[in-house]
Amino acid sequence: NAGVTQTPKFQVLKTGQSMTLQCAQDMNHEYMSWYRQDPGMGLRLIHYSVGAGITDQGEVPNGYNVSRSTTEDFPLRLLSAAPSQTSVYFCASSRTSGSSYEQYFGPGTRLTVT
Amino acid sequence: GDSVTQMEGPVTLSEEAFLTINCTYTATGYPSLFWYVQYPGEGLQLLLKATKADDKGSNKGFEATYRKETTSFHLEKGSVQVSDSAVYFCALRSYNTDKLIFGTGTRLQVFP
Numbered sequence: 001n002a003g004v005t006q007t008p009k010f011q012v013l014k015t016g017q018s019m020t021l022q023c024a025q026d027m028n029h030e031y032m033s034w035y036r037q038d039p040g041m042g043l044r045l046i047h048y049s050v051g052a053g054i055t056d057q058g059e060v061p062n063g064y065n066v067s068r069s070t071t072e073d074f075p076l077r078l079l080s081a082a083p084s085q086t087s088v089y090f091c092a093s094s095r096t097s098g099s100s101y102e103q104y105f106g107p108g109t110r111l112t113v114t
Numbered sequence: 115g116d117s118v119t120q121m122e123g124p125v126t127l128s129e130e131a132f133l134t135i136n137c138t139y140t141a142t143g144y145p146s147l148f149w150y151v152q153y154p155g156e157g158l159q160l161l162l163k164a165t166k167a168d169d170k171g172s173n174k175g176f177e178a179t180y181r182k183e184t185t186s187f188h189l190e191k192g193s194v195q196v197s198d199s200a201v202y203f204c205a206l207r208s209y210n211t212d213k214l215i216f217g218t219g220t221r222l223q224v225f226p
Contacts, residue, residue: 004157031212042203042218043158050212058213090157096212102148103214105157 001026006091006106013081013113021076021109023091030096032074033103036060036087043090049074050096081113116141120204120217127194127224135189135220137178137204145206147171147180147187148214152201161189161202194224 007022025032033048045058049068063085065077074093078085088110092103121136139145146165150158162171167182176191187204204217 033213035216040218042216044216045213048213092158092214094212102160102163105150105159107157 003027004091004093004104004106006089006109008109009107011109011111013078013111015082015113017081018077018079019081021078021089021091021111023074023076023106024072025074025091025093025104026072027093027104028071029093029104030071031103032068032091032093033058034064034066034074034076035090035092036085037090037108038087046076046089078111081111083113085111086113087111116145116206116208116215118204118206118215118217120220122218123201123221125220125222127222129196129224129226130193131224133189133191133194133198133222135202135204135222137187137189137217139185139187139204139206141185141206141208143209144182145208147178148205148207149176149178149187149189150203150205150216152203152219154200158203194222196224196226198222199224 004025030051034046035043044060047066049055091106094103095101117140148163149161151161152158162173164171164180170179178189201219201221203219
């Protein structure tokens with residue numbers, strides 16, 4: 001199993017540009033989520049999904065869109081990038097129906113918006 | 115709402131020293147508790163977990179005990195190594211949700 005994969009690993013955008021961060025998992029996990037990691041703030045939940053066709057907002061959803069058309073994929077879209085979105089983004093997945101299940105994380109995408 | 119509070123870092127230790135990283139939480143019900151570790155340039159990996167009061171999670175010489183009376187889940191290791199240098203995150207997952215709530219992370223630096 002490849003686990004959770006993310007692309008690209010690094011990205012530089014200009015203010016106002018759009019892009020999609022890709023995330024895929026091959027563990028048949030129902031739950032997938034996106035976090036951003038900023039210095040001194042830990043990981044903050046952006047959006048999450050409990051299954052194909054179902055998404056919901058997390059703690060910091062503004063400026064980001066998601067969709068979940070398949071169990072495997074959970075892309076994160078930035079429609080008009082802003083410097084405040086400079087961060088490291090992590091995708092994670094897990095089984096549902098039990099709070100003891102661990103979340104598996106991808107390697108991250110480092111995004112810089114100039 | 116649910117929250118996790120971790121001691122601020124960095125924590126700087128010499129090799130073979132004893133490590134404690136404090137973590138306390140606020141949650142309704144009975145959450146599961148986790149410690150994740152992030153090595154430089156990598157994603158997060160689960161280090162250990164505990165799912166009910168008085169459970170002790172352990173892995174790679176690290177351990178933490180779920181203390182409901184003090185709402186704590188402190189991470190300990192008896193003898194740290196240089197290779198333990200990383201950022202450690204305490205997290206909880208509430209019983210009625212799949213969402214994971216993280217602390218701010220504690221950077222550990224171990225010197226030879």
